[in-house]
Amino acid sequence: MADDETVAERALRMRKSGSSWQTIEESTNMPAALLAELVADLLLGSPELSRDIEVRLDLARLDELLVPVWRYAKKGDPKSVDQAMKILNRRHELLSELGSAGAALDPPADVDGDDGPAPDDRPAAPVTPADYLARVRRAAAGATAPALHLVEDDDEDDDI
Incomplete structure (x- = not known):
């Protein structure tokens, strides 16, 4: 059988794809409670931190x-x-929920290093929900694309 981290990654992948804990339990031959702890540890990086796992999965x-x-x-x-706007709005709601609960937000794992300073140069302060959302937008748009900015035109009515 694979090591715990591999089982946790598989359980996380299955959970993200919508599989129930029972299905994952049957697939891995491990109790759902243990799988949930492994997934929580993988998501949080630390077992003693308590955050809403389902929100992070969402x-x-x-x-x-x-x-x-x-x-x-x-x-x-x-x-x-x-x-895209519906997804971003829902992400904002979830990030606000985590932020109001006092949870420190880590940047997404798939964001390229070219997107910001090297890990050693990054400040130790927790990432705010707005910063996290901006990084996800940049990652979704591609490494070279800037973050989405909405610009309003004062003369919008005169263009008709």
């Missing part, structure tokens, strides 16, 4: 959903723009 799911939708949204597809 955030991971939304991150995965955002990447393909974002590609079409950048091209101006109205349905994709609408879906």
